Amino acid sequence: MQKEKIDIESLKKLQWKIMQNVAAGAIIPLMRIGDELGIFQKLAEFGPCTVQKLSKVTNIDVRYCTEWLHAMCAANYCSYNTTLTKFHLSPEQKAVFAEEDSPALMIGAYDVLSGNVHNIEKVKEAFQTGEGVPYSESHPCIFQGTARFFRPSYSSNLIQKWLPKLTGATDILENGGRFADIGCGFGLSTLMIAEAFPKAHITGFDIHEPSIVSAKKHAMDADLNDRISYYVSDAKSYSGEFDLLAFFDCLHDMGDPIGAANYAYEHLSNDGYIILIEPTAADHPADNLNTIGQMYYSFSTMGCVPTSKSQEVGLALGAQAGPKKLLNILEAAGFKNAKVVYKNATNMVIEAQK
Ligand SMILES: C[S@@+](CC[C@H](N)C(=O)[O-])C[C@H]1O[C@@H](n2cnc3c(N)ncnc32)[C@H](O)[C@@H]1O
Structure with missing residues (x-):
């Protein structure tokens, strides 16, 4: 040749x-x-x-x-x-x-990067079998790294920029509304909502027990443990009714995002809203081929796709699903007026109404 x-x-x-x-x-x-x-x-x-x-x-x-x-x-x-x-x-x-509470902190990215290197053997095997790798089987660096990596973005955007763009979210929370954080991980987003809205009733759910243990500890350290309830629960098995249900960077990790969104629909009050925080992406992969895409597609290959494939349905949306697929999922789950309300280089904020 x-x-x-x-x-x-x-x-x-x-x-x-x-x-x-x-x-x-x-x-x-x-x-x-x-x-x-x-x-x-x-x-x-x-x-x-x-x-x-x-x-x-x-x-x-x-x-x-x-x-x-x-x-x-x-x-x-x-x-x-x-x-x-x-x-x-x-x-x-x-x-x-060096400043753990800084909104500019980026050191947590290295926890995730190291965790992914530790996970190579499991994910390599999954490449060959097509099976998934449960989130719980990741190296512990991934759990703390995810929380540390996302926290700066949440602390500089969630209360100041994202919530005001969401229809009625601030009013609901100021007036004692019921908020649930599904797939809350270490619960840092949950804590921020609890701190900013003293009257709101706040609950966090996550399938991963060690993350819920950490979330409870963070709430205790912040003296907010009597204001937040945390439960180990799958996105299709928690109980209660809520006015706002949020999925922070986790719907695409779930095996059955339509099922999870539909379950959320069933657990929202009549005029309630679902909120998704998802990685920013364009609909067509060709438009994601840049530095941010290199990072997200890599994280997604090592974490989001294996996690999703390990669960029921195993849709494996990936971290770069893009707005169109996400809005379609919400509509398929019964929601109306699904739309992207905010976008920056790394995150998109989506809302939909029951
Ligand atoms: C990338 S982490 C995001 C954690 C947290 N929301 C944050 O922003 O820091 C994804 C989270 O989704 C959770 N998760 C994955 N599948 C789930 C499911 N089916 N039900 C509930 N939680 C799930 C994982 O345990 C993990 O904590």
Whole structure:
């Protein structure tokens, strides 16, 4: 067979792109180590500081610490003086790596990335069998990473930008309405609603028991445990009636999203609403072939599709389903006036009326 001719310029461009991606991937384990050993926190606290000082306050070996710092500086994830003898985090680097409550925090992404690497064997097998992998079988990094990765977006958007776009949501919650967070995970979205609307009645449900245990702990730490009820429950088996039912970044993970939406329909009051927060995507995959698409399709291959395939129906919508499929699901479940009410680079907000 005759070999196809390689265009040298295209090859070089592709190789440089791969080199950038490899460099970004190479730092993943260092980010987890820096996060778990509190190196970012101590740099934020004690910087500008020498390697010796940082090693001492973090209780780590000087040689490893030096190599780690050089990798961080090369990535521009850490700041340094001209002689590379003192290191610190700029205000922006602190906000993304060291301040857990910051709306700019991004370190949680590395929990998810590490968790996906741990999950390779299970998902590889699923590629061959076509079966799913239950969410509960993911590496624990995935559970905490999901919560940490999504929280900044929720804390800067949910109350300020998303709720005001939803028909009557703010009024319902201010007037003591009943809100349920389905697939609530660690319940950080649930907490934000409870904090902002003291009269609202708030419930969180999730199929994954350890996540509900964490959600209860977060509510306890925030002194909101008497205002929120959490239950381990599938999206098709909880009880109660609600005025607002929300699915934060989870409908596409479910095996039977139409069944879950229909169950929500049955558990809404007569003038109630369903709310979906979903990853931003266009309807046609060709329009998602960009940096955000690279990230979401990758996360989806390793997490959303295997989770959905492990459940009844196993529709496997994927994280980049796009608005058309999601609106069709809501309509098939009986809802009316389904529409996208807000969209930014990473999230879409959808509502539909009973
Ligand atoms: C990507 S996480 C999102 C968690 C949370 N809503 C958030 O935004 O941080 C998806 C969540 O959906 C839950 N989930 C998946 N399938 C479910 C089902 N059939 N019923 C209830 N929860 C489900 C998982 O356990 C997981 O906590």
